[in-house]
Amino acid sequence: MTETEVFLQQVIYGLSNGMIIALVALGYTMVYGIVELINFAHGDVFTLGGFLALTLVGALGAAAILDPNTLGDSSHWLLLVGLVVTAGIFCGFLNVAIDKVVYKPLRRAPKLTQLVAAIGVSFILVNIALFWGGAPMEVFGGGNAAAASKDFPEILEGSNLLGEDSNVVLRLEDLAIFAITIPLMIGLTLFVNRTRLGRGMRATAQNPVAARLMGINTDRVISATFLIGGFLGGAASVMWAIYNNTISFQMGFRAGMDAFTAAVLGGIGSLPGAMIGGVLIGLIRAMSDQYIETRWTNVVVFAVLILILVFRPSGLLGLKQREKV
Amino acid sequence: MAERRFSFFTPGQYAVLALLAATPFIDLAFPSIQLSGPMRTVVVYAILALGLNVVVGWTGLLNLGIAAFMAIGAYAFGILTAEIYPFQVGFWWALLLSGAIGAFAGWLLGAPTLRLRGDYLAIVTLGFGEIVQDGLKNLQTITKGTEGINPLPKPTIPFGAHIDAALSKVGVGSAATTDSAGTTATTALSATESVAGALPRWFDISSETPARWFYLYLILLAVVICLCRNLEFSRLGRQWFAVREDELAARCMAIEPDKAKLKAFAAGAALAAVAGALFASHLASTGEPANYDFQVSILALCIVIVGGIGSITGVVLGAIVMVGLSNVVLPALTQAMQRAGIGSTENVLSSPDNYKYLIFGLALVLMMRFRPDGIVHTRKAVKK
Structure with missing residues (x-):
């Protein structure tokens, strides 16, 4: 592989992962925009989406899906x-x-109280995912391996779309990610x-009190925000699962x-x-994997997060705003 | 609030210390339980949580990366004492230096970040925690990666060997003991040997004397409590409360919020680093970097919140409840159930150990919802 090919390959990885990150980042940024809460549990809602998808795949019969004769069939797109x-x-x-049960009663509480409650919800969801992973289904690998990573079957055909002799690999999964995330x-x-x-x-988002005075049902708006944010997170979890298997x-x-780093990078x-930030984080991760070292990638992402928060807390596109007193 | 003179403990603090001091007697009564070892962990977490309490409880800054400072303390202790490194300072100097290094790390993180908004600061500390953990894992030449730095020395009691020797002369202590340098101090081979040899060595901490090791840690906890208590109503402590309640008003009273916050951050980090050094000495190894992950930071936060934000007695009680639950009761229950043949490894729900996250999560959510001021409610919270 030449230098350019290596670079192009990382761009493809980065864009695909970045689109998934962007979908999750939208969930953070929308909720933050409306209720000024860092919805710490959002990542774990995403996890549960992945577990639901694997359960459905198991229920439909993973063996039938994995059958090489039907791989690439249009029914897989439907699936x-x-x-x-x-x-x-x-x-x-x-x-x-989660919003109705946990966050809503705390809406007027100090921000840190809400954040701690969100972290609590996150831990509860992690435990639910752990139990779910121990479900007696073949796809989960039996009950004694509840904490182990689960294999997610390859739903789309794995061949290279750029031709088998091309060094740069573009798979059907990459296309699927673009075909689903961009319309969303x-x-x-x-x-x-x-x-x-x-x-x-x-x-x-601009002013909740004024919005209510103008006759906007802010409770409904908040519910809708959580619904859409969660939907995008769930969609992203399936894309993540088929991409990383x-x-x-x-x-x-x-x-x-x-x-969250993506959301902050783009301006929360x-x-x-959030969309631009997601793609940028995906690219940064891919480049760090290739040109630094995989084991330092998480450090690179967190360093980006801290540097942006310290030097440009409003992000790339965010408005400068003063803390409300 | 009037300036207070130095005082040791409040009645509540005496009570929790007495409660902790009683645990080795449970070992005496039921030799099969052996609480002294796990209870050292409780004491370590109590010190960690007291450090977090300075930041979260008194100054009102959410620090989600306190485990990073614990890790820094543990690895500093490891590098200062382990045989593979050239320093090999004694236990006490290493403990003090670890605390100082922790304070410096806290200052280093705090200086550029403390002007951030509350929730952004929380995320920055979380990121710092992950960076430290990954860094320790990756810098294998220094930190030995996932193996951890070991073996690390046990604590020594200053002049312990000499006291033991003196005691043995009058027929109370043992016949022979070793001091920190490992040399045999005294051999009193006399007619009293048969009597004295049967008596315990009071000031030697070895694996056969878990109770004494626990009591040493407990004394350190008492020192930390005394320190915190006298810090709480000092000039600096009152500055922290003022900054927590209203930064603008504090500024008007000629308090510099940034400086006060930085001091709180450094003080909390120093205590966390001391806790880390004690933890490493307790394990005789720094252990793997995953010992200091986000879950540990959240456990410390749970301790502070469940116990009562800002209350020293509450935090120590919280440590007994939360660490007792996650490190003593749940593993014991799991073992007991396995021995009795109830539940199998096939079923994830039947192992009590698997409920840790759920317990932490529920503790945080329920406390925030119903008692945001904790179980021990000392001070009237000011409504915003």
């Missing part, structure tokens, strides 16, 4: 979309339920900018930190910021 939608809806409603992002942008509820969201009960922590509260 993929089905998983994305199911996991998305599940995570969306889970997110709304466009849809979200249109929804927020064009619909009545979207206008309500923008108004609530593995899930584990603690994957939400790292993915969540990457996504800004939707295009």
Whole structure:
């Protein structure tokens, strides 16, 4: 492989992972924009989406899906979309339920009280994922390996789209990620900018009290925000699972930190910021894997996070704002 | 609040210390339990949580990376004492130096970040914790990676050997003991040997005397409590409260919030580093870097929050409850159930050890929802 080919390969990895990170980052940034809460549990909602997808795959029969004769069949695209939608809806409603039960009673409490409660929810979800991983299903590898990483079956055909003799590999998974994440992002942008509820969201983000005075049902807006954020997280978890072919009960922590870093990098509260930030973090990770060392990649991401928070807390696209007293 | 003169403990603090001091007697009564070893962990976490309490409870800054300072203390202790390194200072000097290095690390992290908003600062400390943990794992030439630095020395009691020797002369202590340098101090081969040899060596900490080791740690905890208590209502302590309640008002009273916060950060980090050094000495190894992961920071936060934010007595009680639960009760229950044949490794739900995250999570959520001021509620919280 030449230098350019190595670089191009990392760009492909980076873009694909970055699109997934961007989807998760949107969940952080939307919730932060509306209720000023770092939804620490978002990463673990994402984990549970992955576990639901693996359960569904197991229930449908992993062996049939893995059959090489049917791989590449159009039914696999149908399965993929089905998983994305199911996991998305599940995570969306889970997110709304968490908001109703835990965050809503604390809405007027100090910010740090809310953050600690969110961390608590995150730990509860991690434990649920651990138990889920011990479910007596073949795809989970039996009950005694509850904490182990689970293999996620290859749903899409694994061959190189650029031809078998090309050194740069572009797989069907990469295309699938673009085919699913880009429409979701466009849809979200249109929804927020064009619909009545979207206008309500923008108004609530600007000033919740004024929004309520203007007759906006802010409770409904907040629920909608958690629903959409959760949906995007759930969709991302399926994309993550088919791309990395593995899930584990603690994957939400790292993915969540990457996504939060992306949201902060883009400017927290800004939707295009989260998308750009996600892609940038994906690229930074890929380049660090290649040109520094894989084991230092997490350190690089956290260093980026700290440097941005210290030197440019408003991120790339965020507005400079003073802390409300 | 009037300036207070030096005082040792409040009645509540005497009570929790007495409660802890009683645990070796459980060992005496039921030799099969052996609590003194695990209870050292409780004391270590109590010191860690008291450090976090300075930052979270008194100054109102959320630090999610306290385990990083614990790790820094543990590895500093390891590098200062282990045989593979040239320093090999004694236990006490290493303990003090670890604390100083921890304070410096806290100052280093705090200086550029403390002007951040509360929730951003929390995430920065979390990131710092992950960086330290990954860094320790990756810098294998210095930290031995996942093996950890070992063996590390046990604590020694200053002049312990001489006291033992003196005691043995009058027929109370043992016939022979070794001091910290490992040389035999006294051999009193006389007619009293048969009597004296049967008596315990009071000031020698070896693996056969877990109770004495525990009591040494308990005395250190008492020193830390006394320190915290006198810090709490000192000029600096009152500055911290003022900054926590209202930064703007504090500034108007000629308090410099940034400096006060930085001091709190350094003080908390120093205590956490001391806890880390004690932890490493207790394990005789720094252990792997994963011993100081995010879960440890959250356990410390749980201790502070469950015990009562800001209350020293509450924090120590919280350490007894939370660490007792996660490090003593749950493993014991798991073992007991395995011995009795209840539950199998096939079923993830039947192992009590697997409920740790759930217990931490529920503790945080329920405390935030219903008692944000903790079990021991000392001071009236000011409504914002």
